[in-house]
Amino acid sequence: MKPLAVLTAASAAGLLVLASAAPASAAGNAIDPGDSLYALACDNVAPWQLYGVDAPTAGMTEIGSGTPAESEHYGCSYQAAYNPATGVSYYIQTDMGYSGLATIDVTTGVSATIAEFYFPNGEFPESPQIQAMAIGGDGSAFGLSDGRLFSIDLETAIVTYIGETIDQTYAFAWDSVTGGFYAVDDSNELYQIDVTDGSVVDLGPIVFPNEEDNNYYTYSLQFDEAGSLWLEVDFDYPDGYDSSLWSLSLSALDATVYSDLTTVAGEPVYIESLLIIPGTPVALAATGFDATPVMVGALGLLTLGGAALLLRRRNAAA
Incomplete structure (x- = not known):
């Protein structure tokens, strides 16, 4: 587990370090037309907060208040997943050793x-x-836990052991184009996972720019309907971590495209869970974002002030 890192106004110098080391800010790729990109918070400012994400810029808008319908746990959101068979979206709630299953309504932002x-x-x-x-x-739902693959009963959260698989991964998703399941481990190696037995095919490393100067940690993976991979990636810099959005294709793992840091009204917001939902694009109210790739139900911009306590979950040396 990484230690908790506090992002305050005093960390502005650290952000400047990141700005000098990170790729230049420029518009990234657009998500497949009709798809919607979301993110779930991983901090103690807005537990279970849902955001709509503008794919080319990584700018985010708050959806709802982040208050779950029923939960005694308030912590970090891990990898989300959309169920194409039912239209329901799920994600993992974590809090001081607790790991549970929840749904999220992307129109209201309410979790259950x-x-x-x-x-x-x-x-x-x-x-x-x-x-x-x-x-x-x-x-059919599946979960990864410390090198083990499980099937998940989405009604009860009861899991069934399937087999041993890759270790140390927080990024796992199904691709509708290939029909395969894929995961990225803590070394940014991409694998295809056979969910019948946990066996894997190593597809090679995902390459980020200037890796000799920066550490990159992939914590979330989603595929859009065109088969593009979308990643939430942390930068490691002297004073902490920030979330960032990247995209690439299965055919070019060395051609990652940087959107930007995930921000609300220009302020960094820490996330570790992306969610993509296929469907018809819905225009946003005036937010300054391109309406095509942005989400349903986006409300006003959230202004974050003061300290934001960022929850980290693994040692950077792992």
């Missing part, structure tokens, strides 16, 4: 906690820390 993940496991039941989840076209 289903239950803590539970593995019956005969005489040795456990509540596994599910670190990433993905849902296939038929509605």
Whole structure:
């Protein structure tokens, strides 16, 4: 686990360091027309907060208040997944050892906690820390936990062990174009996972610019309907971490395109969970964003002030 890092006004110098090391800010790729890109917060300022994301710029708008319908846990949101079979979106809620399944209404931003993940496991039941989840076209859901692959019952959060698989990954998603499941590990290696037994095919490293000067940590993966990969990636710099948005294709893992840091009204917001929903584009109210790739239900811009306590989840040396 990485230590908690506090982002305050005093960290402006650190942000300047990042600005000098990160790629120049420029418009990134657009998401596939009709698809919508969202993000879920990972901080203690707005627990379970949902944002609409403008793909080319990584600018975000708040959707709802972030208050869950029913939950006693308020922490970080891990990998989200859309169920094409039902139209329901899910994500992982985490909080001080708790790992549970929740739904998110992307129109209102309201979450509903289903239950803590539970593995019956005969005489040795456990509540596994599910670190990433993905849902296939038929509605079958799967989760990754410390090198193990599980199937997930989306009604109860009960999981069933399938097999051993790659270790240390928080980014997991299904691609509607290839029909395959993919994951990115903590070394930014991309794998295709066979969800019948957990076996993998190593597809190679995802390459980011200036890796000799910057550390990159991929924490979320989604595919749009054109088959493009969308990543939430943390930069490692002397005074902390910031979230950023990148895109690429399966055919060119060394051609990553940088959108920008994830921000609301120009202020950094820390996230570790992306969500893509296919569908018809809906125009936003005047926010300064391109309406085509942006989301349903985006409200006014959220202005973040004061300290934002950022929750980190693994050691940078891992």
